[in-house]
Amino acid sequence: MKVVLENLTKRFPSRNKKGEDVIAVNNFNFEIPDGQLIGLLGPSGCGKSTTLNLISGLETPTSGKIYFGDEDVTNLPPEARGVGLVFQNYALYPHLTVEENIIFPLQNLKGDKKMTKEAMHDKAVETAKLVQIDGLMERKPKELSGGQQQRVAIARALVKIPRVLLLDEPLSNLDARLRLQTREELRRIQRDTGVTTIFVTHDQEEAMSISDLIIVMKDGVVHQIGKPQDVYDEPANLFVAQFLGTPQINVFEGRIQGGKVWIGNEAVLDVPGKADRDVWVGIRPEGFIPDENGPFTCKMDRVEVMGRDVSVVSTHEKMTGKSIRSIVSAENKFKPGQEAVRFSLKPYKVFLFDRESEERV
């Protein structure tokens, strides 16, 4: 099911009377294609959970429309929208067994959709098999591990065959190893069912690794939508560039002058045809090539060995962070006590952003 958000806005009244309203979601316009896995990505407090609640119907928008396919669902209550929702803390009913939890949505069906006990049981078992918890049907939630609880929550959300599956920070309550495993699993379940799935996360790696599309947002505003690799390779603005990628992108104060990018008093890159102005220069860690005759000189701090690669930590007077991190092949040799390190730069790993608007130049 295609999901379309049209001029979607949600304001929360301020807590004290004099304060200004909080705009959690500001004029969203985007279309989520059918059957895809979408990562809604942003730092905490950016309105991504509110967006999810708006799509589920738990919150009503201040203005704007939500469509599932061609149907306007803006004013429908959650139960009429046919969404499945997985909560960050799973919200499994603690007094019910796994099977009773999974069956719960089916028992609420009314009219001609009403199911017999056997049909409900079969459906629950089928869904449990999909998420591989069919051996745990008689357990109570507290007798399950975090990963198992999450599968139950997903099964409960999927059992009614929702038009849209929504997951709020699905992996944040799992330990690192389980997180890696579960995100593969999530991808598989989504492929198997073909349900349009939107999940919220603040972890860029998580979003990039499994999503078909990522939506990067901050302060209630969508900053960029696109395939993970495209967003990484072509960030629309400084925020997106900084938010995606580990280690973070290195940002320098610089300027464009005479068709060249200057950092300090070194011209590090040719950019023919660009007008002169002050810019932020963002260089991905993998964009540095150690080169004795390179145009860009940094003060060497230390070299961290990571096996296949080494991470060169250096400093520069025009940098904005605490240090510059560049990841280069371990075949490059660095002398102990070396004071300066020179780089040439890969042009496609260098991004220029306007100093004022922070938009890409």
Added chain:
Amino acid sequence: MKKKNNMKAWLYLLPAILFLGVFMVYPLIDVCIYSLEESYAADGTVASIGLGNFRDVLCDKFFIQALKNTFILVIITVPLSTGLSLLIALGLSSIKTVKKAFQTIYFLPYVTNTLAVGLVFMYLFDKTDRTSGLVNMLLGTDIDFIDGEYWMKMLVTSLYTVWIVMPFKILILTSALASVNQDYYKAAKVDGASSARIFRKITLPMISPTVFYLIITGFIGAFKAYSDEVALFGSKLNVAGMNTIVGYVYDMLYDQPGGGDFGNASAAALILFAIVFTITVINLRFSRNKVQYM
């Protein structure tokens, strides 16, 4: 080391043990002994008479009346007050504006003196030469609630008891409802459950330990009823036919010609204990599968 720790533990417990021993354990044992003795006030001698006191009490028509009154009160007031409190607590937790004001109003009876409440009920129900009471005036009837028919008196007593015990229950239930994680409700809503089903399948099981606690303490409290009746009908409860078991014990101790009958009073108290104990055990058994401890 272990021995030393043991000594320490006993030392810490000493004040509590002394206090409880003097004011609880010793009197309890004494009551058991009294219940088997008959004292003769005239010459001050005491004789052991076995279960004679129990027989006397169980054959006393005033005790039978008190027993009947107490049971009726328990059966009416415990479910009624718990049910009403739950409804009010649900209402309180779903309103948003002036919630605090309502909470305060509902809690007022709790901090009001029993006898003051009795006075209010007098205005509501008592018929005197000058007025027939507020309720009679409102209903346009002429019923004597205080000195009239048995069931009218029972009605007023039940109302009074329910009114007195509700604030505490509302307070406890409101906090129990507030402690239920809102995500369960959201999840149930997305899953398409109706409000009735959410209440039955989610809310009630989640607060069942609290409800159960209130029912148990409600039973025990109702079996111990006495002051409410005094507030309504005065201290001559046997004459009014509205005595309770505790009232009967009190009368035996202090309101007997020629001094108290400690033997009968103790026997009646032990009978009350046996009843409360039995009911509580039955409650625990019955609720074992119904109460969800998370």
